[in-house]
Amino acid sequence: MNDVVIRFSNVEKSFPLYRRPGIKTMLLNPRYFWTLKERFVAIKDISFEVYRGETFGIVGKNGAGKSTILGLIAGVLVPDRGRVEVRGKVVPLLELGAGFHHELNAVENIMLNGVLLGASRRKMKALTGEILEFAGLKEFAHQPIRTFSTGMLARLGFSIAVHIKPEILLVDEILAVGDSEFQKKCLEKISELQKSNVTILLVSHDAKQIERFCKRAMLIEDKHIKLLGEAKEVIKAYAG
Amino acid sequence: MNLLRNFDLILTLTLKEIKVKYRSSALGYLWSLLYPLLLALLFFFALRVVLKIQVEDFVVFLLSGLFSWQWFLNSLSASTVSIISNASLVKKVKFPYFMLPMSNVLNDCFHFIASLPVLFAFAIFHSKPPSIVWLAGTLFIVLQLITTLGISLILSSLNPFFRDLERLTQIGLNMVFYATPIIYPFEMIPENFRPIFYLNPMFPVVESWHRLILKSDVELWLIGLSVIHSAFWLVIGSYIFSRFSKRFAEVL
Numbered sequence: 001m002n003d004v005v006i007r008f009s010n011v012e013k014s015f016p017l018y019r020r021p022g023i024k025t026m027l028l029n030p031r032y033f034w035t036l037k038e039r040f041v042a043i044k045d046i047s048f049e050v051y052r053g054e055t056f057g058i059v060g061k062n063g064a065g066k067s068t069i070l071g072l073i074a075g076v077l078v079p080d081r082g083r084v085e086v087r088g089k090v091v092p093l094l095e096l097g098a099g100f101h102h103e104l105n106a107v108e109n110i111m112l113n114g115v116l117l118g119a120s121r122r123k124m125k126a127l128t129g130e131i132l133e134f135a136g137l138k139e140f141a142h143q144p145i146r147t148f149s150t151g152m153l154a155r156l157g158f159s160i161a162v163h164i165k166p167e168i169l170l171v172d173e174i175l176a177v178g179d180s181e182f183q184k185k186c187l188e189k190i191s192e193l194q195k196s197n198v199t200i201l202l203v204s205h206d207a208k209q210i211e212r213f214c215k216r217a218m219l220i221e222d223k224h225i226k227l228l229g230e231a232k233e234v235i236k237a238y239a240g
Numbered sequence: 241m242n243l244l245r246n247f248d249l250i251l252t253l254t255l256k257e258i259k260v261k262y263r264s265s266a267l268g269y270l271w272s273l274l275y276p277l278l279l280a281l282l283f284f285f286a287l288r289v290v291l292k293i294q295v296e297d298f299v300v301f302l303l304s305g306l307f308s309w310q311w312f313l314n315s316l317s318a319s320t321v322s323i324i325s326n327a328s329l330v331k332k333v334k335f336p337y338f339m340l341p342m343s344n345v346l347n348d349c350f351h352f353i354a355s356l357p358v359l360f361a362f363a364i365f366h367s368k369p370p371s372i373v374w375l376a377g378t379l380f381i382v383l384q385l386i387t388t389l390g391i392s393l394i395l396s397s398l399n400p401f402f403r404d405l406e407r408l409t410q411i412g413l414n415m416v417f418y419a420t421p422i423i424y425p426f427e428m429i430p431e432n433f434r435p436i437f438y439l440n441p442m443f444p445v446v447e448s449w450h451r452l453i454l455k456s457d458v459e460l461w462l463i464g465l466s467v468i469h470s471a472f473w474l475v476i477g478s479y480i481f482s483r484f485s486k487r488f489a490e491v492l
Contacts, residue, residue: 015490075334076489090334098328103260115252116333120245144263 003052004087005168005199006073011046011082013068014039042068044223046082053197055190057210057217057231059238064220066203070170073201088167088199091117095172096153102146106137109145110160119164127163134189135159136182155182162189168199173206187212207235250339250346257347272351273358276306283423295425297366297454303359304453305422305446308380311352312388312442313413318344319392320399320409327492337485338478341396345389353381363453371456380452383466384445390473391441397484400491420446441469 017038043065050056058066071077072084074092099113110131114124132138135155145153161169190213193200204210210217210231218228219238227237262268280302287293295301319341323330326340356377364370399405420442421429429437437443444466451457 071331071489074332076331078486092332094332095328098332101256101260103263104256108256108259112252112256115248116329116335118245118335121248121252 004049004085005052006048006050006087006201007083007085008046008048008069008072009083009085011072011079011084012041012044013065013072013077013079014041041223043220046225048218048225048228050199050201052088052199053194054215055194055200055202055213057214057234058201058203058220059205059207059210059217059234060220061205065223066220067172069220070172070201070203073168074170086168089118090168090170091161091164091166092170093161093172094157096150096157098157100145100153100157103144105142105144106132106148106156107141109156113157113160114164117161117164123164131156131159131163134163134185151179151182158186158189162193166193166198168201169193170201170203172203207239211235246336246339249335250342253339253343254346254350257343258350261347261351269351269354272310273355276303276310276355277358279306287423293424297368300359300363300366300368300453301425301450302423303362304449305420307352307355307359308384308446308449309417309420309422309442311348311384313417314351315345315348315388316392316395316409316413318348320395320406322392322396323400323488324403324492331489331492337488338393338481341392342389345385345392349381349385349388359453368453368456373456373458374452376452376458377449379463380445380448380466383463383470384442386470387441387445387466387473390470390475390477393477393481394473397481397488400488401484416440416442421450422446425450438465441473444469 017040046065046069058069060066068077070092072079073086074090075086094113099116100109101112104112107128110128111121111124114127115121119127132141135152135158137152137156140148140152145156148156190200194213200213202210202213214231216229217231217234219226219234227234261272265271267274280299283302284299288295288298322340322344323337330337330340360370360374395405395409419437419440421437426434426437426447444462448459448462448466451459451462
């Protein structure tokens with residue numbers, strides 16, 4: 001009945017541990033070279049499924065492994081063990097200014113950012129007007145974005161990501177940007193995407209946002225899934 | 241479909257590099273001419289006026305090597321840090337990362353081509369008649385493009401793991417500059433040292449430009465050597481890049 005678009009099966013992921021002793025120590029004492037191979041485990045035994053069109057929440061403390069999960073979904077990280085299957089075009093909502101160049105103007109940055117996120121040049125040309133309109137930056141279209149405020153940059157980034165029709169949208173704690181008017185617009189846009197069957201992964205340590213948008217969620221604690229189920233239950237476990 | 245997307249990506253990234261380079265300074269395009277011209281002036285003074293080196297048309301000789309060298313130098317300096325300076329992007333979005341160093345190489349390739357008219361003007365001014373043979377330059381450009389791309393793939397993919405590489409590259413490039421017959425002619429190198437120069441990826445290209453501009457001459461063995469270099473560096477570069485690029489997001 002439900003279409004699985006993301007499936008994690010017993011996924012484990014580790015990262016290199018950097019406590020480099022420095023080249024001199026290493027050369028004098030070659031056994032230090034082994035420390036270069038040491039890794040720490042970020043997430044372990046992670047198995048879950050996300051269905052098409054649902055908004056799935058991931059909560060947990062800083063460093064619990066939430067961003068690692070997003071990285072695996074985006075395909076920038078490769079699991080050490082287990083399998084990650086993803087079906088559909090993944091678009092991450094980038095952090096402020098990533099994929100932009102501050103010397104270029106808004107129109108040029110829309111092209112750059114959109115193409116990096118997987119859209120074609122033709123599509124981006126067609127969407128430019130709409131993106132500027134939504135971000136409320138029409139008058140600033142030809143200003144270099146280094147003159148933009150943080151809020152303006154956030155609006156532009158959000159506007160690009162949601163306009164290129166993602167199938168899976170990854171949102172990592174970014175909804176709290178822009179002024180309250182734009183925030184309202186963002187939230188409306190997210191509801192609209194939900195209605196049009198876009199799968200959304202919402203990572204947050206803000207329980208309210210998870211509660212508002214997600215039916216299902218999971219709590220990551222100490223590398224593992226502590227609880228997976230109804231968003232309300234998960235948030236209760238997270239808060240308490 | 242995929243090919244089209246890749247074409248769009250590399251086009252967009254390269255246009256970005258070109259635009260940014262022109263926009264951030266008042267002189268823009270002139271800088272890519274001015275710097276090699278000033279270098280040529282400097283070397284002319286030091287080597288011709290002071291040390292009295294005997295080379296015909298020394299200015300044209302210097303320029304025909306320096307422009308090509310600037311392309312090599314600038315693209316490698318830029319591409320070595322290309323992955324690190326796009327860290328926030330590489331950590332979040334999956335796309336063919338080799339396009340980041342590639343766009344740096346193409347950017348400087350564009351500037352090199354834009355500076356060729358100046359080189360030709362100097363040559364003609366020094367009574368080297370323009371010749372149909374000059375068209376062979378397109379081949380040299382392709383060969384240098386592939387060679388530089390290959391080396392840039394190695395440097396850009398290793399730098400996130402061994403950050404000392406940035407410094408090493410700067411020192412290395414300085415050394416390779418003097419180990420390339422740019423400010424002195426190949427003929428002045430003692431016979432028994434010459435084989436070492438063949439190992440230098442920039443040697444056959446620079447030497448080809450010298451012969452082309454100064455003698456309207458194309459040497460097949462230099463082209464052959466350059467083909468070997470470009471194939472070698474591209475294969476090694478692609479292999480190293482594909483191995484290391486999988487772990488970029490882990491270490492950035």
